[in-house]
Amino acid sequence: MKVVAPIFLALTVPMLAAEPFRQTLISSEKNIRVESAEFSGKKITPKVPGWTIRKVTLHGGKQEGVELIVVNNGKMEFTVVPTRGMGLLEAKVGDVRLGWYSPVKEVVHPQHVNLLGRGGLGWLDGFNEWMVRCGLESNGGPGPDEFINNVGDKATMDLTLHGKIANIPASEVEIIVSKEAPYSLTVRGVVHERMFYGPKLELVTEISTEPGSSTLRIADTITNRGHVPQEFELLYHANYGRPLLEEGARFLAPVSRVTPMNAHAAESVNDWASYAGPTPAFVEQVYCLRPIAGPDGQTLIALQNKAGDRAVSMAYSVKELPYLTQWKNTAAEAEGYVTGLEPGVNFPNPRRIERKLGRVPKIAAGASYTAAIDYAIHTDAASVKAVADKIAKLQGDTKPEIALEPEKKE
Amino acid sequence: MKVVAPIFLALTVPMLAAEPFRQTLISSEKNIRVESAEFSGKKITPKVPGWTIRKVTLHGGKQEGVELIVVNNGKMEFTVVPTRGMGLLEAKVGDVRLGWYSPVKEVVHPQHVNLLGRGGLGWLDGFNEWMVRCGLESNGGPGPDEFINNVGDKATMDLTLHGKIANIPASEVEIIVSKEAPYSLTVRGVVHERMFYGPKLELVTEISTEPGSSTLRIADTITNRGHVPQEFELLYHANYGRPLLEEGARFLAPVSRVTPMNAHAAESVNDWASYAGPTPAFVEQVYCLRPIAGPDGQTLIALQNKAGDRAVSMAYSVKELPYLTQWKNTAAEAEGYVTGLEPGVNFPNPRRIERKLGRVPKIAAGASYTAAIDYAIHTDAASVKAVADKIAKLQGDTKPEIALEPEKKE
């Protein structure tokens, strides 16, 4: 035995899963904040040297002290913003950038955002991400809603546009690099939306990619750390401007139903899938979609440019994210020429309406809700066609029901 | 005489008061902010080496940039939070911790607290201190109240829960160590609650202990730096969870009257002095007490555990703090299992109610109001019994008047 054991160990060591490389960059538990750092494949995974992860701190104006994590997998580069609830500022492959050109140019620190401002629209002071989560206690339009206050009474509060999570800094951030194939690169963050006499929702997000890949995955787990069931709302508000959005760009989505958000959107409901160029005085049009999934529950949607040789696709489970919101805002460039493709657990009506319509889920005490989206960038016609074909197959013979009127809400 | 004088001097020199050691850690007047530091008895009072005072800056999440001062007197350790109005996060002796386990885990920087949020309950976003002052211009429940605006008119503003002082960073902080017996260790802070066309209230607090002691004192002076008399409200909101709070824990207080805050609290008024274990769906119960003092004006209250071998006691003058509020919130652990024992110059009703009932004092221009509380930790049955006996003696034969209905308020 004495002799065997070492041999056994020696044989198995290389077969054991190699411990991934982990580095904490921010931690309120461990009292850590790394001002700047760079990690690279050259040092950490010499066999797969072509990636870097950088930690940057921004300075000047409203972005003083904002922290970014820039992941470059050798082909795709994307930027995570821990200071703004682990949203993603942009992602790029070649000449395709996921993101948009908001009038808000800086990455705004939450200290400069008053959610209550502008009649509850203060969230718009910092809105410029490619992908920003809306939630967690609530999202959607601002307005009054009931809540239970400290003395156990029903009271009224003014909910603010799209909730708090995008303006809460992450409490824990670490990078995790797998030391064996596929050498996945992960930014893991924890954001707490919690208060006394209020929600105790914990978001754990893992944003990951692989060296040389054109895709990234956002995989979130939301846990109710309170002792009572907790309502929540969640929308993955992914926003696209140029180069994908342009006159003639198309939204590809397998849908069973398209419902305009309001009377204004109803006027153009039949054109929901096509986009105009920048249009001065354009007023936003929002469509509420019911995506079709395959037998595995997965759906696939895409935004392709006019030529059909550039696209972004988003694959996810409709069991996790049953409602899909399309936000068309093809305004003048200076006002923000953009469309949002937004899978969610709800539509972005004010919460009191969503609740009435049965679309505000609850998480039991101690339980979790998970959701994941795979984003892929397509940079040639063949790849775009392959995605379009898959979407067409999901659509199959189903004729989408196009509602000419908005839902009845109040 | 000529000969005597030098000898006299020689003899008295060591009897002269030695200048205390003073070190400024934060000063807006002197433009100072010390990131971290440590002071110790070994260096400063070699005869009494067993104490340390540390300055720490926190990182990560909502606590990025929050400053703490940790005083360890060799027996007791407590933590002061300059960034949050010189509140105290916790105090510990042996296995007894003063404090509670709030769902809010980080020490939240005021930049992440919007007092106006959640219908005026935004204060709860940062609430996790052992001892937090509520005030100074107002405290208590949120709601509208009159004020005089810039054009001299009566206007209405929405007061927010428990006022501003806990979310104002201290402008001046220094530590002061006496170089002679009893070698007192003091953290001195100045917090300004001041604005143009508003209150100009200055809080100077001295938080002190002595090496080897199980007690600490909070001694505050509030000065009206304005030219006109200024209303103020002040409550020392000390909060206790485990290990002192548990099923069977007892609140010991010599009282002449117990009045429930609302109808819900009225239902359980006869059980005011006893505590339940964690109770899911528990709704807070608040009792307004009139403590009995001795001939010197001092009263004494305590919270003891079930076994009666651990307790905290609080001694103070009812001339300074005539009203005592007891907050019972024996909710589930995850929601915050806690009781607050809160001496104050007022009860925590909305200010318009307190004013109507004559409990909103004023400070004349240039004048000051002082208040002090001695907190002691008791870690054995004999010490707890001694405190209980003192309290029983203050109670004497007085039968507390138990009100079955809340005060008439509006």
Next chain:
Amino acid sequence: MKVVAPIFLALTVPMLAAEPFRQTLISSEKNIRVESAEFSGKKITPKVPGWTIRKVTLHGGKQEGVELIVVNNGKMEFTVVPTRGMGLLEAKVGDVRLGWYSPVKEVVHPQHVNLLGRGGLGWLDGFNEWMVRCGLESNGGPGPDEFINNVGDKATMDLTLHGKIANIPASEVEIIVSKEAPYSLTVRGVVHERMFYGPKLELVTEISTEPGSSTLRIADTITNRGHVPQEFELLYHANYGRPLLEEGARFLAPVSRVTPMNAHAAESVNDWASYAGPTPAFVEQVYCLRPIAGPDGQTLIALQNKAGDRAVSMAYSVKELPYLTQWKNTAAEAEGYVTGLEPGVNFPNPRRIERKLGRVPKIAAGASYTAAIDYAIHTDAASVKAVADKIAKLQGDTKPEIALEPEKKE
């Protein structure tokens, strides 16, 4: 010709304008923030050595992280506050200080100002500058006003006192020093008041002086970076306490009309140009003035002390700033003994009133509005008299129309 040309060039080379010295101190574009720095004539313009420009970062209390730029031209020293929208804290020549002694003593970081607080008067939490801009989307008294919300509907928001610009940190700050006569010293800043579905106003300010001068100029360009015409309001709120303001101090202004802001101000309208000493329980009096300009459009106003041997003068174009507001607040010293002299594009009524009365201008998409004010400090009777004479000449024989009633507003 062939021969002449080189000689011509050789002669002219030293006549070409020398490139000025430029140094970026803050830049969100370049991700720069300089903690502290000092620049001096000794090093940069050795022929004119007697000036310095210092960059300072403040610490402690509510001023933690606030940035200042202190320009000393050898005679005049003034302080710019990038963190507070490029306002000016004070300016000094000899024994004359432009500024006032606000109850707010710290230079308050915007993170500690909640504009929505105190019924929309939260701006007063940070108000202590000598010269603070009020605007840009709106200024004046708080109150509800219409705006167009995200869905294109008219909605109501609560405008807050004096708007946002004073609580927005500058995104770009650089100093520019001319290397030839008159060796002008300039602090250039860019502040963005922009949001999605809201204004996209860019303020570029150049605050400049010359070595040995008693004057400084504020020259602003406001550009509408949006695609649609944008309303704006702008007021240069310059505030004076001692030594210029005192009992018997005089406001000198060539005016065609004086209108009290409200009934209270109307009671004392005939005394508009004279000042009382500190007066307990004084309630602010505001007068709306129409200044008279010379043929070049320039007007000149001044505040002189009682003796007439110290004064500040302000020269500017009434084409740029047609409305002049005088704010008298001769309250007790501890409350803020101060007068504001405030040229603007509007009067500081709530915006809905100014709009109704035709005083809310618009800037076309991509267009700019410019305004400049020259501030001069006068430290002897002759200089004061020269200013007074110029003002008298502008007044000429025009009898000011003194309105005994406020404007009809609603």
